[in-house]
Amino acid sequence: MRGxxxxxxxxxxxxxxADIRDGATIMIGGFGTAGQPVELxxxxxxxxxxxxxxxxxxAGNGEVGLALLIKSxxxxxxxxxxxxxxxxxxxxxxxxxxxxxxxxxxxxxLAERIRAAGAGIGGFFTPTGYGTLLAEGKETRTIDGRDYxxxxxxxxxxxxxxxHRADRLGNLVYRKTARNFGPVxxxxxxxxxxxxxxxxxxxxxxxxxxxxxxxxxxxxxxxEKEAE
Amino acid sequence: xxxxxxxxxAEMAQRVAADIPPGSYVNLGIGIPTSVSNYLTAEQDVxxxxxxxxxxxGPEAHGDEIDDDLINAGKIPVTEAIGASYFHHADSFGMMRxxxxxxxxxxxxQVSITGDLANWHTGEPGAxxxxxxxxxxxxxxxxxxxxxxxxxxxxxxxxxxALTYPVTGLGCVTRVYTEVxxxxxxxxxxxxxxxxxxxxxxxxxxxxxxxxxxxxxGKG
Numbered sequence: 001m002r003g004x005x006x007x008x009x010x011x012x013x014x015x016x017x018a019d020i021r022d023g024a025t026i027m028i029g030g031f032g033t034a035g036q037p038v039e040l041x042x043x044x045x046x047x048x049x050x051x052x053x054x055x056x057x058x059a060g061n062g063e064v065g066l067a068l069l070i071k072s073x074x075x076x077x078x079x080x081x082x083x084x085x086x087x088x089x090x091x092x093x094x095x096x097x098x099x100x101x102x103x104x105x106x107x108x109x110l111a112e113r114i115r116a117a118g119a120g121i122g123g124f125f126t127p128t129g130y131g132t133l134l135a136e137g138k139e140t141r142t143i144d145g146r147d148y149x150x151x152x153x154x155x156x157x158x159x160x161x162x163x164h165r166a167d168r169l170g171n172l173v174y175r176k177t178a179r180n181f182g183p184v185x186x187x188x189x190x191x192x193x194x195x196x197x198x199x200x201x202x203x204x205x206x207x208x209x210x211x212x213x214x215x216x217x218x219x220x221x222x223x224e225k226e227a228e
Numbered sequence: 229x230x231x232x233x234x235x236x237x238a239e240m241a242q243r244v245a246a247d248i249p250p251g252s253y254v255n256l257g258i259g260i261p262t263s264v265s266n267y268l269t270a271e272q273d274v275x276x277x278x279x280x281x282x283x284x285x286g287p288e289a290h291g292d293e294i295d296d297d298l299i300n301a302g303k304i305p306v307t308e309a310i311g312a313s314y315f316h317h318a319d320s321f322g323m324m325r326x327x328x329x330x331x332x333x334x335x336x337x338q339v340s341i342t343g344d345l346a347n348w349h350t351g352e353p354g355a356x357x358x359x360x361x362x363x364x365x366x367x368x369x370x371x372x373x374x375x376x377x378x379x380x381x382x383x384x385x386x387x388x389x390a391l392t393y394p395v396t397g398l399g400c401v402t403r404v405y406t407e408v409x410x411x412x413x414x415x416x417x418x419x420x421x422x423x424x425x426x427x428x429x430x431x432x433x434x435x436x437x438x439x440x441x442x443x444x445x446g447k448g
Binding site for chain 1: 278279280281282295296297298299300303308314315316317318320321322324325349354356357358359360361362363364367368394395396397398
């Protein structure tokens with residue numbers, strides 16, 4: 001019996017996002033606009049799933065991508081570290097109008113909660129946030145004389161991320177500081193969807209340099225518009 | 229460094245830069261701390277960390293150097309230094325939390341005499357809270373240097389007995405640079421004034437802050 005060749009490549013953004021349902025929790029990669037999968041987010045807006053919980057470092061910049069998704073009214077809650085920025089006017093208005101729920105998480109705790117979910121860890125004690133408003137109501141413990149607060153894993157139904165190159169098995173490399181949350185988010189979602197500006201043949205990515213092994217990736221979409 | 233007048237912000241940055249030991253791994257917070265990098269010398273060989281995934285951050289990028297994939301924690305385009313490395317967010321904050329960074333230089337609303345830091349949230353009603361990496365930096369670096377004006381615009385001291393602003397980290401600040409003095413904070417021996425700028429005396433600082441400051445300027 002001949003095997004079927006594995007390919008995680010989807011022909012379109014819309015096809016890659018088609019099964020996202022109302023109420024889904026979706027991680028979106030990027031730090032500010034670096035690494036933000038803008039075309040996947042545009043696709044999510046077209047798709048129209050509502051009542052979403054979004055996990056991102058920020059809460060949108062300017063009038064594109066995540067900011068536009070928030071403007072669409074499809075986001076019920078955002079979990080992030082740094083919503084308020086000079087160009088976060090859409091989030092600011094939505095939040096002040098009481099139309100979006102906000103959970104602020106220290107940035108390192110956000111990354112580690114995502115990492116923990118992807119690595120099968122049931123939570124962890126961290127010194128970050130101990131004694132602060134963001135640790136209120138959470139379990140604490142003193143370990144070897146230092147105070148820690150318990151943080152739980154954070155998982156998602158989908159992760160939407162952007163990488164620099166992918167092959168058909170979903171092996172990924174990233175570019176510069178656009179890597180940021182991509183590698184940990186890819187591990188923590190039931191379905192990870194990646195946009196890349198170029199797909200390469202198997203063997204063209206140096207195995208020593210693959211940052212996200214394909215096991216963590218389910219769907220790859222080519223977004224050629226970025227000239228690189 | 230003894231000066232006739234209080235330090236300007238640029239001089240404060242210069243003063244902090246001069247105190248960073250050669251070969252240190254350093255994170256410079258958003259705002260005034262970022263300007264410390266302008267005064268680091270090649271001989272110091274300081275390696276700058278930016279929490280969005282780069283060790284070996286170079287100067288701000290201009291013109292053709294600007295690359296949307298290469299920014300700092302303040303989302304400003306930067307360059308990479310020779311010998312730089314990239315990593316994902318969990319590794320980046322592991323570097324911090326794991327005590328691998330030598331120094332973090334941060335701004336502050338208030339610092340307490342036991343080194344508690346407030347710099348993330350004014351606590352005002354209606355303010356949208358945004359923490360970013362502030363709490364991670366506060367607890368993670370081996371030394372946390374704060375750069376701030378000694379008083380608010382209304383003249384209230386920002387070095388205080390106990391914080392009135394929301395806490396960022398407890399007992400984490402080791403040194404405070406202001407325009408009139410440098411303060412060292414030791415959790416057992418308290419706060420000492422190690423340097424003065426301009427006409428201010430240690431007694432003036434005691435009166436202003438109402439704190440039991442030790443004179444360690446070598447002149448008292």
